[in-house]
Amino acid sequence: MIYAILSVLFLVGVGWVGGALGKLNLFFGVVVPYAALAAFVFGFCYRIVGWARSPVPFCIPTTCGQQRSLPWIRHDKLESPTSNVWVIARMALEVLFFRSLWRNERVEIKGGGKLIFSPKRYLWLGGLLFHWSLAMVLFRHLRFFTEPIFPGLAAIQGLDGFFEIGVPSLYMSDILILVAATYLFLRRAYSPQLRLISLPTDYFALFLLGAIFLSGVLMRHFFKTDVERVKELIMGLVSFRPVVPAQLGAFFYVHLFLVSILVAYFPFGKLMHAAGVFLSPTRNLKNDSRMRRYVNPWSYAVKVHTYEEYEDEFREAMIEAGIPVETEGKAEVKEMRS
Amino acid sequence: MADDKLRQEELLRIDYKPAARDLADPSVTFKKGTYSHGAPLKHQKYLGLPNQREWQPTDADWKLPQNWKEIILEGMEKLLKRHRSFRLYLDICVRCGACADKCHYFIGSGDPRNMPVLRAELLRSVYRRYFTTAGKILGRLAGARDLTEEVLKEWFYYFFQCTECRRCSVYCPYGIDTAEITMMARELLNLVGCNLQWIVEPGSNCFRTGNHLGIPPHAMKETLEFAVDELKGITGLTVNLPINKKGAEILFVAPSADFFANPHWFTLLGYLALFHEIGIDYTWSTYASEGGNFGLFHSSELAKRLNAKIYAEARRLGVKWVLGGECGHMWRVLHQYMDTLNGPADFLEEPVSPVTGTKFENARSTKMVHISEFTCDLIKNGKLNLDPSRNDKWKVTFHDSCNPARAMGLLEEPRFILKNVCNHFHEMPENTIKEKTFCCGSGAGLGADENMEMRLRGGLPRAHAVKHVKEKHGVNILACMCAIDKASLTPLLEYWVPGVEVAGVHEFVGNALVMKGEARTTDLRGEPL
Numbered sequence: 001m002i003y004a005i006l007s008v009l010f011l012v013g014v015g016w017v018g019g020a021l022g023k024l025n026l027f028f029g030v031v032v033p034y035a036a037l038a039a040f041v042f043g044f045c046y047r048i049v050g051w052a053r054s055p056v057p058f059c060i061p062t063t064c065g066q067q068r069s070l071p072w073i074r075h076d077k078l079e080s081p082t083s084n085v086w087v088i089a090r091m092a093l094e095v096l097f098f099r100s101l102w103r104n105e106r107v108e109i110k111g112g113g114k115l116i117f118s119p120k121r122y123l124w125l126g127g128l129l130f131h132w133s134l135a136m137v138l139f140r141h142l143r144f145f146t147e148p149i150f151p152g153l154a155a156i157q158g159l160d161g162f163f164e165i166g167v168p169s170l171y172m173s174d175i176l177i178l179v180a181a182t183y184l185f186l187r188r189a190y191s192p193q194l195r196l197i198s199l200p201t202d203y204f205a206l207f208l209l210g211a212i213f214l215s216g217v218l219m220r221h222f223f224k225t226d227v228e229r230v231k232e233l234i235m236g237l238v239s240f241r242p243v244v245p246a247q248l249g250a251f252f253y254v255h256l257f258l259v260s261i262l263v264a265y266f267p268f269g270k271l272m273h274a275a276g277v278f279l280s281p282t283r284n285l286k287n288d289s290r291m292r293r294y295v296n297p298w299s300y301a302v303k304v305h306t307y308e309e310y311e312d313e314f315r316e317a318m319i320e321a322g323i324p325v326e327t328e329g330k331a332e333v334k335e336m337r338s
Numbered sequence: 339m340a341d342d343k344l345r346q347e348e349l350l351r352i353d354y355k356p357a358a359r360d361l362a363d364p365s366v367t368f369k370k371g372t373y374s375h376g377a378p379l380k381h382q383k384y385l386g387l388p389n390q391r392e393w394q395p396t397d398a399d400w401k402l403p404q405n406w407k408e409i410i411l412e413g414m415e416k417l418l419k420r421h422r423s424f425r426l427y428l429d430i431c432v433r434c435g436a437c438a439d440k441c442h443y444f445i446g447s448g449d450p451r452n453m454p455v456l457r458a459e460l461l462r463s464v465y466r467r468y469f470t471t472a473g474k475i476l477g478r479l480a481g482a483r484d485l486t487e488e489v490l491k492e493w494f495y496y497f498f499q500c501t502e503c504r505r506c507s508v509y510c511p512y513g514i515d516t517a518e519i520t521m522m523a524r525e526l527l528n529l530v531g532c533n534l535q536w537i538v539e540p541g542s543n544c545f546r547t548g549n550h551l552g553i554p555p556h557a558m559k560e561t562l563e564f565a566v567d568e569l570k571g572i573t574g575l576t577v578n579l580p581i582n583k584k585g586a587e588i589l590f591v592a593p594s595a596d597f598f599a600n601p602h603w604f605t606l607l608g609y610l611a612l613f614h615e616i617g618i619d620y621t622w623s624t625y626a627s628e629g630g631n632f633g634l635f636h637s638s639e640l641a642k643r644l645n646a647k648i649y650a651e652a653r654r655l656g657v658k659w660v661l662g663g664e665c666g667h668m669w670r671v672l673h674q675y676m677d678t679l680n681g682p683a684d685f686l687e688e689p690v691s692p693v694t695g696t697k698f699e700n701a702r703s704t705k706m707v708h709i710s711e712f713t714c715d716l717i718k719n720g721k722l723n724l725d726p727s728r729n730d731k732w733k734v735t736f737h738d739s740c741n742p743a744r745a746m747g748l749l750e751e752p753r754f755i756l757k758n759v760c761n762h763f764h765e766m767p768e769n770t771i772k773e774k775t776f777c778c779g780s781g782a783g784l785g786a787d788e789n790m791e792m793r794l795r796g797g798l799p800r801a802h803a804v805k806h807v808k809e810k811h812g813v814n815i816l817a818c819m820c821a822i823d824k825a826s827l828t829p830l831l832e833y834w835v836p837g838v839e840v841a842g843v844h845e846f847v848g849n850a851l852v853m854k855g856e857a858r859t860t861d862l863r864g865e866p867l
Contacts, residue, residue, distance in 0.1 A: 003479060051429070054422040057638075059674055060745070062507045062515060064773040067747030069700045069711050072718060073754070079773070080747040094511070100436075101511045105769060107439045107799065109352055109446070115802040117769050123436060127511075196356045197433045197455050199481040201472075268472065273512055276430035281423050282504075282513035287747055290704040293677045298420055302639055303386070304646040305545045307625050307654055313546075314555050314624075321556035323624060324582050326654075 001189070004203035008211050011261055012254055019253025022246070028253050029233055030242040036260035043267025044275070051279050059294035062282040082288045094283060098124055098131075123187070130180035136160060136173035137216075144234045166221065174217050181210050201269050208262055215255040223251045346834070349446075349795060354439075356450035361459065364488040366495045368396045371791030373495060374784065377538035382531065384542040385640065389531030395494060400487065406530045407485055411468055413529045418469065423518040428465045430512050431455060437506040437516075442777050443499055446795030451496050454506035454516040460492055461523050494532050497523040499792060501781035502635070502667075503740035508773050520782070525637050533636060537783035540632040544644050548627040549594035555582075555624035561597045562622065569607050572864065574857040577614035582655065583621035587692060589652050590620050592663030593630040593821035601841050602824050604862040605664055608848030611862075612713065615853045616693045616721060620661070626651035629668040630821060634675075635783035642679040645671055648706075649680050659689035660706040664842050666739035666820030667781065669708060673746045677704040694719040708742075710751040710819060713847060717758045723852040726761045728867055732815045733762040734846070735807050737800065737827065738775035739820035749773075752819055752843050759850035764811040770803035780826035793826060794833055801834035808838055815839045817846065 018028035065076025077086045078093070093099040101124040108116050140157055142150045161169035185206050188194045219225045229245040230252060236243040266272070278284065311318065311325055318325050373395055382390040391401050403409060418425045437454040439445060444452040451457060459481070466473030466482035473482030483489065502517035527533060540550035547554055553561070559581055566579050580586060592609065596602040613620055626647040633640030652660050662672055677683065686705040689698040696715045698707045716722050736756055742748040749772050756763050770776050779796025780789075807813040816827060816838055824840055831838045849861045860866055 047429075051422055051426050054419055054425050056422045057420060058678055060423065060515070060518070062504055062513055062744055062773075063747035064508055064744070065747060066749045067700065069698075069748075069751065070696065070715055070718070073714075073750050076747070094513075098511055100509055100513070101434075103509055103774075104436050107445055108354065109350065109798065109802075115445075115799055115806075117767070123434060127434070191435070192355050193438055193450065193453065194433075194435050196361070196450055197435060197438075197453065197459065199433065200479050201481065202433055270430070270432045273430040273432050276426055277512045279422065279426055280430075280513040281426075282507050282515045282518075289674050289677060290672075290701045290706070291699070293681050293703045296678050299678070302643045302646070304643050304650070307647075307650060310546075310548065310625050317554060317556040318624070321559050323555050323559055324584065 001198075001200070001203045003200045004207050007204060008207040011208070011258060012211055012215075015254035015257030016250050018257060019248070019250030025244045025246075025248070025253075028257055029244045029248070030237065032257060032260045033237055034242075036264040039264040040266055043264075044272075047267050047272055048275060051276065055297045056281045056285070057296040057298060059285050059289040060281050061285040061287045063287050067287055080287045082286050082291065084286070087284060087286055091278065091284060095277060098127055101127060122183070126180050126183045126187070129176050130184060133173040133177035133180060137171075137177060137213075140171070140173070144231050145238055147231075147235060168220060170221070174213070174220075177213055178210075178217070181206060181213060185210070205265075205269065205271060208258060208265070212255065212258045212262060215251060215258065219249075219251045219255060223249065225249050225252045349791070349798075352446070352448040354448045356448075361456070361463070364460075364483070364486065364492040366488070366492045368495065369791075370788075372499075372789065373792075374498060374786040374789045375535040377531075377533045377535050381535075381539045381542035385538065385545060387531060387533070387538070388529055391531065393531070395491070395532075400490075400532070402487070402490075402530050406490075409529050410485060410490070410526050413526050414465065414469070417522050417525060418465075421518070421522065423515065424522050427458065427512075427514045427519060428462050431458065431462070431514055434511065436509050436511065437514075440506045440509045441516075442501075442503070442505070442779055442796045442799045443792070446779070446798040447792070451492075452499060454510075454514075457496055457500060457516055458514070458519045460489070460496055461519060464489060490527075490530070490532070493523050494527055497527065498534060498784060499796075501740070501777045501779065501784055501796065503777035503781060504744040505740070505774070505777065508744060521638075524635070528637050534783055534786065536786040536789075537632050537635045541636055541640055541644065544628050544632065548623075548625045548647060549597075550628055550630060550632055551594045551598060553594060553597060553627065555627075558597060558622075558624050558627055565603070565606055565610060569610055572607070572858060572860055572862060573611065573853055575614065575853055575855060577610050579610075580619075580621040582623055582625070584655050585657075586619050586621035586655060587658050588618060588620040589626070589648075589655060589657040589660045590622055590663070591626055591629040591648055591660060593665040593668055594628045595630075595821040595825060596663060597627075599821070599825055601828065601839070601845070601863075602821055604845040604848070605824070605842030607862045608842065608844030608846075608851075609663065609709070611848045611851055611853060612722075612844065615851055616716065618692050621655060621657070623651045623655065625654075629662050629665050629672070631668060631671045632783055634667055634671055638675075638679075641671060641675060645676055646680050648672075648676070649683055652683070652705075653685050658687040659701075660686070661689075661709060661712060662706055663709050664819040664821070664844060666741040666822060668741075668821075669748070670741035670745045672704065672706050676706065691715055693721050708748060708751070710748065710755055710843060713844070714751045714754045717755060722847075724759055724850045725852050726759050726850050728849045728858075728861065729760040729846050730762070732760060732841075732846070733764065733811060733813045734760045734815050734817050735764050735766050735804065735811075735813045736771070736843075737766075737778075737804075737816050737818040737823060738771055739818060739823055740775060740777050740781060742819065743773055743775050752817070755843055755847060756817055759846045762811075764807050764813055766803040766807050770799065776800040776803065778820075778823045778826045778830065780830075781822055785822055785826050790829075794830065797826065797830040798834065800827070801830055804831060804838055805835045808835055813838060815841055817841055817843050819843050 065079025068075040106120040472480040500520040507515035543552035633644040776799040
């Protein structure tokens with residue numbers, strides 16, 4: 001955890017210095033974001049291609065519901081799908097609503113050997129809030145990337161800031177994402193089991209995201225940044241005609257630098273779960289392996305023990321026991337080939 | 339029994355708070371009762387496995403090949419190229435911990451390395467070290483660790499403490515399936531000759547004689563004849579016994595434990611009674627005398643080698659389709675692997691029930707039907723004369739076996755049968771059945787006697803759900819459809835929930851079945867009706 005904190009602090013420092021020293025604005029405002037984007041595109045493709053190049057040799061969906069068998073037995077189309085439409089539905093529920101996490105429950109054996117089940121949906125809730133708030137935040141950021149502003153954006157933004165607390169109004173998604181990220185961190189730090197399974201990269205990703213959220217919120221509410229100039233910079237980047245407006249402030253550069261790091265790091269770490277989940281064979285395959293033959297591209301011939309070899313070994317005993325054989329009479333017992 | 343009680347208290351002292359032991363440091367103690375014996379040389383030889391030698395996991399020197407590290411890493415590279423599941427599941431875990439308390443071994447032992455996430459991490463850490471840039475540069479900081487003999491021992495211990503039950507994959511938000519990870523780890527361990535007696539020996543037996551128990555054809559015929567005699571004693575009827583019959587319509591394949599073990603035997607009597615009563619033209623095979631497939635617990639190659647016999651025999655005998663008996667992992671192979679491994683079965687016909695005319699469209703490619711699909715179709719169409727009151731002394735609950743539940747979705751068929759052949763049926767709590775079912779604790783080749791402590795620990799969650807319905811509804815028998823369940827739940831329940839018996843679904847069918855011309859005074863167990 002220490003390493004993760006230190007590395008994120010270091011990154012914050014780098015961003016701050018970059019922003020404070022006006023001379024490096026071109027580097028931090030243009031070069032770094034472009035490099036990060038390049039790393040992202042390259043890394044993302046590299047990882048996807050890497051996964052896709054390995055075939056799925058067997059049809060191994062995890063079935064979580066009744067198979068399709070006899071017509072009068074109710075088939076659970078969602079959890080044991082036999083058509084692509086239902087596979088997509090299953091996947092959509094998984095990706096959009098974390099259906100599997102919804103099942104989560106705590107199981108413990110307590111005094112007297114009683115098995116205690118208790119629903120444990122905080123992780124589901126925390127995860128869902130985190131990801132949906134993140135989606136909302138990303139969506140809101142589109143206003144920096146589109147001219148004219150993306151249709152519907154204003155409506156969403158209005159909804160997000162519905163309570164109109166403060167000026168500019170506080171976004172619910174900002175609050176939720178900070179709360180959710182804090183929960184996810186505390187959970188990791190306090191549960192002895194979670195602490196044991198956590199790697200530095202787990203903390204790093206959380207701290208990095210946390211620092212991005214914080215710098216963003218601070219920038220909006222406390223250390224005001226000139227939004228028009230930010231848009232100028234970003235539209236320049238998007239249109240590949242980069243300009244570096246002056247006086248964007250160190251906070252903005254911290255934010256931008258951390259985002260660049262996140263974008264560059266994304267394909268190379270655990271964050272790729274976002275893409276990987278779509279390729280998961282236990283979730284994206286149909287449970288139809290007895291209806292349609294599933295082909296393994298690298299299937300090869302293996303050494304089997306043939307019936308002839310078997311009968312050669314047991315022929316006499318089989319005849320004696322009255323079991324029908326292929327070759328009557330006492331054939332020469334061949335040496336077993338296996 | 340006093341000893342048992344004492345030990346139970348000891349087993350139940352489970353501490354879920356992990357000791358702060360750095361995961362980067364591998365260490366494992368082979369404690370008696372928590373691991374299984376190594377594979378005997380004779381059977382390694384028969385199957386032609388790598389690095390043949392006499393060997394036990396407790397040996398100080400594992401007699402690994404000189405270049406064992408290269409072998410493992412090359413093997414890993416090959417598996418990564420062959421299985422998207424492997425590469426993906428090594429990459430995308432976010433360590434959210436949702437899987438932790440879903441594993442029966444973790445619940446029953448509290449050993450943190452039995453959390454699915456950490457079990458996978460044992461392999462992931464090595465993958466990072468040799469196959470990812472971050473791991474190569476940052477080492478421990480990136481969660482990477484070197485492959486050492488200690489790591490290999492840890493793999494052996496913990497990947498033979500996973501029953502490939504897939505319960506964790508139900509709860510994982512990305513569907514990460516520890517069964518896949520465990521299969522890959524075992525493939526790797528095989529490369530340097532580290533596997534269990536309880537897996538390799540049945541595998542080698544099955545290769546030679548056609549079944550795990552190593553029963554030669556004449557002995558198999560004898561035992562089936564013995565069952566026919568016993569059934570005659572019970573019903574007064576002599577049922578027919580077709581063996582290796584060419585031109586039969588259906589080939590029937592059951593797990594070989596049904597020929598000998600208890601309570602499997604009564605399920606066998608149930609099958610025989612049922613097939614006689616409906617008068618189907620079927621045959622047993624001595625060559626394909628095993629539906630189960632311990633190859634699955636070894637490697638996909640051995641799974642294929644053993645499974646090949648079923649289609650080969652169906653072709654030789656010229657049957658139209660294949661019917662399969664009550665077994666768990668057998669159906670994982672038949673449902674998800676067989677057609678891919680040894681298909682296409684284009685020489686067979688799409689299965690049609692000769693009694694009801696029902697087409698089993700869900701098996702139209704593989705041409706293999708599960709006995710419960712077959713039987714519930716018979717019942718639904720009113721083809722069986724059933725007297726459920728003959729099972730009245732039993733208060734029944736049903737245990738879903740892992741593989742039919744989570745790798746097939748066979749949930750309602752056995753329930754429909756049970757509700758029609760028994761008057762008293764009670765479900766266990768909802769979070770312990772169907773796709774959330776708990777493993778018996780002895781699957782995937784871990785059913786060895788010497789592994790008993792781990793089996794009792796792993797079976798604890800299941801046993802406690804049984805205890806719950808015993809106390810609530812007076813349940814006194816647990817029905818299941820898996821040969822390993824029948825073998826392992828019997829001692830498990832005896833230990834944790836004495837007074838609850840174990841039976842196969844077709845034992846109840848055989849009891850309730852009113853056969854033409856029968857004269858019965860006892861049930862299939864020989865106890866008065």
